[in-house]
Amino acid sequence: MAAVTTSTERSLNRLAIVGVLIVTMIFLAPIYWIASTAFKPRNLSTTIPPTVVFTPEVSPFVKLFTKRSQLRTPPTPEEYAAAPWWERMVFDGGEKVVRDGKGNVQWSGYPSRFMNSLIVAIVSTILAVGMGTLTAYGFSRFKVKGEGDLLFFILSTRMLPPVVVAIPMFLMYRAVGLNDTHLGLIILYTAFNLSFSVWLMKGFMDEIPKEYEEAALVDGYTRMQAFFKVVLPEAATGIAATAVFCFITAWNEYAFALIMTNRRAQTAPPFIPSQVGSGLPDWTVIAAGTLLFLLPVAIFTFLLRNHLLRGVTFGAIRK
Amino acid sequence: MTSIELRDVQKFFGAVQVIKDMNLKIADGEFIVLLGQSGCGKTTTLRAIAGLETIDRGDILIDGQPVQNLKCSDRDIAMVFQSFSLYPHMTVFENIAFPLRATRMSKADTDNRVREIAKVLRINDLLDKRPSALSGGDMQRVAIGRALVRRPKAMLMDEPIGALDAKLREEMRAEIKRLHVKQGSTTIYVTHDQIEAMSLADRIVIMHEGRLQQVGSPTEVYARPSNLFVAQFVGSPVMNIAPAEVKSSKDSAEVGLGGGQNFGFPSALISQLDAARSRSGQLALGIRPEGVLVSREEKKGYLPVEIHLIEPLGSYDIVDLKVGEQLLRARTRSGYVERTGDKVYARIDPEQTHFFDTASGNSLGVRL
Numbered sequence A: 001m002a003a004v005t006t007s008t009e010r011s012l013n014r015l016a017i018v019g020v021l022i023v024t025m026i027f028l029a030p031i032y033w034i035a036s037t038a039f040k041p042r043n044l045s046t047t048i049p050p051t052v053v054f055t056p057e058v059s060p061f062v063k064l065f066t067k068r069s070q071l072r073t074p075p076t077p078e079e080y081a082a083a084p085w086w087e088r089m090v091f092d093g094g095e096k097v098v099r100d101g102k103g104n105v106q107w108s109g110y111p112s113r114f115m116n117s118l119i120v121a122i123v124s125t126i127l128a129v130g131m132g133t134l135t136a137y138g139f140s141r142f143k144v145k146g147e148g149d150l151l152f153f154i155l156s157t158r159m160l161p162p163v164v165v166a167i168p169m170f171l172m173y174r175a176v177g178l179n180d181t182h183l184g185l186i187i188l189y190t191a192f193n194l195s196f197s198v199w200l201m202k203g204f205m206d207e208i209p210k211e212y213e214e215a216a217l218v219d220g221y222t223r224m225q226a227f228f229k230v231v232l233p234e235a236a237t238g239i240a241a242t243a244v245f246c247f248i249t250a251w252n253e254y255a256f257a258l259i260m261t262n263r264r265a266q267t268a269p270p271f272i273p274s275q276v277g278s279g280l281p282d283w284t285v286i287a288a289g290t291l292l293f294l295l296p297v298a299i300f301t302f303l304l305r306n307h308l309l310r311g312v313t314f315g316a317i318r319k
Numbered sequence B: 001m002t003s004i005e006l007r008d009v010q011k012f013f014g015a016v017q018v019i020k021d022m023n024l025k026i027a028d029g030e031f032i033v034l035l036g037q038s039g040c041g042k043t044t045t046l047r048a049i050a051g052l053e054t055i056d057r058g059d060i061l062i063d064g065q066p067v068q069n070l071k072c073s074d075r076d077i078a079m080v081f082q083s084f085s086l087y088p089h090m091t092v093f094e095n096i097a098f099p100l101r102a103t104r105m106s107k108a109d110t111d112n113r114v115r116e117i118a119k120v121l122r123i124n125d126l127l128d129k130r131p132s133a134l135s136g137g138d139m140q141r142v143a144i145g146r147a148l149v150r151r152p153k154a155m156l157m158d159e160p161i162g163a164l165d166a167k168l169r170e171e172m173r174a175e176i177k178r179l180h181v182k183q184g185s186t187t188i189y190v191t192h193d194q195i196e197a198m199s200l201a202d203r204i205v206i207m208h209e210g211r212l213q214q215v216g217s218p219t220e221v222y223a224r225p226s227n228l229f230v231a232q233f234v235g236s237p238v239m240n241i242a243p244a245e246v247k248s249s250k251d252s253a254e255v256g257l258g259g260g261q262n263f264g265f266p267s268a269l270i271s272q273l274d275a276a277r278s279r280s281g282q283l284a285l286g287i288r289p290e291g292v293l294v295s296r297e298e299k300k301g302y303l304p305v306e307i308h309l310i311e312p313l314g315s316y317d318i319v320d321l322k323v324g325e326q327l328l329r330a331r332t333r334s335g336y337v338e339r340t341g342d343k344v345y346a347r348i349d350p351e352q353t354h355f356f357d358t359a360s361g362n363s364l365g366v367r368l
């Protein structure tokens, strides 16, 4: 890079920064919309033009987590005064919190759907990345007969839109009782991600010089030990990147989740829009659910950011 | 006490034979240097001994025991790779300790061993650093440390200092020699640098296209090359090779070079040369530049030649002499001849002359 920048270069730089800012704002606009709606009072959520300045409140989140029903008669002043702060917010919205016979608050469907999403996404990511890493290692290090054909076959599972097989999958799943089970979705998502994971990890594995393992072999380790002690740490960057992609795919998957699940194993993506339901939808609650739904991916990516940013291999092999 | 032996080892990669009929006996404590051009199979030979490569035929024996069916982890041999292959995710300490961890040595013992070897290699200040923060020379020391720490039966080194700059290479060469004297472990060292080979080896093994050309001490290989390849590969600047015509009468012999320039040779060579000539048709004469004697004044036995080129190399000059059609490189005191085009007088020292059969390339063994 030139140490001295001319004034044209400087103004070009400034222009580029402005451009980047504009693009960033365009991409962030929907997220801002979701986030702001999640904290709006209900009556401000659908105004035209959109309300930008308002007093944020957490009532959408309270409503998100509780089961509610319409109030036919307003609560008595005593009832209202005895209620905790969050229940009053529900009263204010013309609804009441549903309680069971013992007076315990009933959860809404959201937390369990959220948990389902977590379970399915995490387990399927671990499976896809684990199997993908091992497969990629095998392809990368050993002479496999018909390696090219096998790799092509693995990739070919991605060549048609998955929804195409949704109906046959649904029928098969119903026949073997995998409908509406966590296991069913986990198998499905693992299968989706596996080809991707194999190919991505193969690239990363090929980048790791085989001298590393050979050095370990000569130093008295078995191949298995060499794999765990040398190859895996070296592949950490690739594993992290692959895991993030697999997690995002599994986390965001909508079509199969909608078709294959309805209650027990339903994940958040099909659940959130189902809340739009009939009558007047409460957009603030939906926005709150969506906002929370965005968090895990953001957190996951944030935790792995060092691995994602680090170069693949650097340092101690001279080429 | 470790001896290594290769018996009729053959190695193919597909249809290509990379090691051909390799026979080699290495005694305990010996420092053997495998010398050869790039691609001649040096690395493959080392990897076969280490167990990283299977061989197609023959035996590899360590201490008399065939090992070709042993996994590399069971052969107890250490190797320094052509690339150092230090693990970037471990510190220098962990890198050196890595082979010891495989043996489940206690933490305290491991610690002692690593620090001991680090002290010998003068890298004790670097133990907490990552390999990526090291200089080339230090990386090489760490790689050697990792190989030595286990006190292996034998040590294999694949061009360990090939990538370092000239000055550092010289330093590390001396260091490797010092280490070998201290540790005395059987070592096979691969290089394509003949100066490295000469300075380090007890015995040099010269390979060409997968075949052993000659095995011998550095002086032996230098003074008595067994064929044209060795003659031209060992020694710098390269030995002169010229087609030679031998004419002998009753009591003197002459060798014609470059079409008609006849150098006198003592009569003691007559019978040998006669015998050699009858065995093969064409002869080639080999003479190292220091065997071409140059004089500014006319002398007995010296032929007039023209100076074609002068390469001053500091401590001496290399001078190309035009002998008939043939160019001969001679080594002179620096500044001894002054200008190209000058006339000087030259003689070929019979004691340093080699004769080769042009067809087979083998030395005829004709020496004064």
Ligand SMILES: Nc1ncnc2c1ncn2[C@@H]1O[C@H](COP(=O)(O)OP(=O)(O)OP(=O)(O)O)[C@@H](O)[C@H]1O
Pocket: B013, B018, B036, B037, B038, B039, B040, B041, B042, B043, B044, B045, B082, B192
């Ligand atoms: N795994 C392999 N598959 C096919 N051919 C190979 C393989 N490894 C080496 N070869 C070939 O075998 C020959 C010898 O290779 P080797 O690495 O032993 O040479 P080398 O003497 O160590 O060369 P260098 O000085 O360049 O390191 C080369 O022609 C090389 O292309």
Ligand SMILES: [Mg+2]
Pocket: B042, B043, B044, B082, B158
């Ligand atoms: Mg090599």
